Amino acid sequence: MRITTGIVFFLFPFIIYAQNNAQYVNPFIGAINGAGKAGIYHGLGKTFPGATTPFGAVQVSPNTITGGDNGSGYSYEDSTIEGFAFTQMSGVGWFGDLGNFLVMPGTGNIKTWSGKPGDAKAGYRSHYANQQAGAGYYAVQLTDYNIKAEMTAAPHSGMMRFTFPANRQSHISIDLARRVGGTSTEQYVHVVNENTIEGWMKCTPDGGGWGNGDGRANYTVYFYAQFNKPLKDYGTWSASIPDTASRKREAIESDYYQQRIADAKIEKMAEKVQGKHLGFFSSFETKAGEQVLLKCGISFVSVEGARNNLQTELKHWDFDAAKAHAFNSWNRALSKINIKGGTKDERTVFYTALYHTMIDPRNVTDADGYYTGADQQKHRATTFQKRTIFSGWDVFRSQFPLQTLINPAVVNDMIASLVTMADESGNQYLERWELLNAYSGCMLGNPAVVVLADAYGKGINSYDKEKAYRYAVNTCGKFGNGDKGFSSAVSIANTLEYAFADWCLYKLAKETGHYADTLKYLQRSQAYKNIYDSTHHWFRPKKEDGSWEQWPATGRLTDWYGTFETNPYQQGWFVPHDINGMVDMMGGRQAVLSDLDSFFAHTPHDFSWNAYYNHANEPVHHVPYLYNALGQPWKTQYWTRTICSNAYKNDVDGLVGNEDVGQMSAWYVLSAAGLHPLNPAATTYEITSPAFEKIVIALDRHYAKAGSFTVAAKNNSSRNIYIQSATLNGKVYNKSSIDYQDILNGGKLELVMGPQPSLTWGLER
Known part of the structure; x- marks a missing residue:
């Protein structure tokens, strides 16, 4: 089923943009778990359809499920909604997190638990219909209550508008304990005045969350919420949770735990309450069509920060104005790339992908400049924005x-955040998967070193450069192939990725003047050769003592054979820093091409x-670009265009794998624009067949000499996918790659397209 009617289009004549790109955003793309459709437990996109702003700390979105491997808390295939939360994750696998401050309007008696997905009447969850979503806006009809719910967002706050039926027992409930993949372990709520509540929710590993607690996420969400209808009949509920009770995901999903929540004690008109599983409600009578609004500031620093965030961003009660502001913020952000050509569906896929790449790394610095550090202390950000x-x-x-x-400023912020985190925590190394200061240790390799090397080589370096380098050295020392020259744990994946990270450190050492380190890390970058088995002509995992693991009957197609979420055939192509060495080792160019x-x-x-x-998983994302390096660029052009056409759709199941915090969409954006790296830490972008006839990239003048760079594809069509010739700023260009600096210098890369491969263009490197 194609989701197109659900897209909301906004037009504001008082604001003029060169292109109204935000109109093409369809947040339903990828907003489904879809493990059955995916054919694998990883599922499909796992994005959320709710309202947010570019890199904002707040995401106001529907939630359909608390537990399970669905990190966004929402899946289009679910038939009921349990509420609308103010924080979400986008496209992650594993057991997710956030999903805090869950708001649910209703009618009738107060219910203290959401109920199970298949039994909506037992709890406060509701069936729904008529979902709509656009950039900065979400709406749905809660059919069990006949309530229309709408929401929009600002960077640190959000606003909800509920249109009620005539009812003497209408209410808004807030589940303060709720958390995707677990529960917050302690909550506090204070009724400040007849329109306002404030408080906090502590989320510790004991309450599950990221990786069901294994991700070590430990944060507090502070809130400051206001209602436009006075709090005259309000109360809290508190579930009795024994001190010895587990608070992990599997425990809170149990019938025993759910019954305790259902039996929670309701207390009317209590001003201040603290407990282990709290909720808050406000009851009131409504007329038919009456609109009740709630707005809330969120902070990861303090209640004062949450209050200031709300007062800074949403002083008013004008929902439509807030929605327009959110939409316009996306129009500005999406104007970073303007495209010409393509069908409406193709433009929707492109701008939704670009939208998904600007959700994270989100800015969790409060409006007053404060953030919570890895030492759990309050810090003032003076030279960067704290991102997570x-x-x-x-x-x-x-x-x-x-x-x-x-x-580029976002990249700079993220590196500064990781370096500062390493400092504040005392760990003095760069984390590979960070969530709200947590050293989760998730996945493998040393990706922060890669990102640092890439950014530094491109002149993005407004952070403590000496500490960044020292912590990168510590990272590769703590996690790496070391003097042994290979890794025995997840042997193929780790050895290859650590070898690449060592090359990145070699490059960084050379560029930062740490010349004494260059030879060491250049030599270590060759460690990939230590696990290549010439007998079986492929990479093979080694044991701790250096002997080979037994070769399986299914050979390099064996899943998890020294690899992570892959097989050796897929993982083995990952030597982006030494393509020539890899090719020689594998038997030469013709053997590798075959x-x-x-x-x-x-x-x-x-x-x-x-x-x-x-393509549903990241380790192969560079592989189509190997053809450029091997002298057959027309095959890169064919396969990237085919992947763009077949693996991305304007549909709820339009992503073949997890969005993974922007990666799946970023591959599409770059490839559809005709530029994508083979080595993600080099300054080189490979040139491929653009999906559109013109792509104009707006450049940041703090880093670039020019204001824009254009890729133009003359005669481009679904048939004319092959580059015949090219010019760069009017001069003949026969390279299949282009340097970052040439892009920053501005101008135009013009490609002439045709229906047959050119065997002569792009052979220079």
């Missing part, structure tokens, strides 16, 4: 190389989860 949700293993490949082009051709030939047409080119 660094899904390193995913996003170093495309997401950050994209942001270095269109949002193997690559077979790799793609066995890939399903729809790019669903498979044992070959598995």
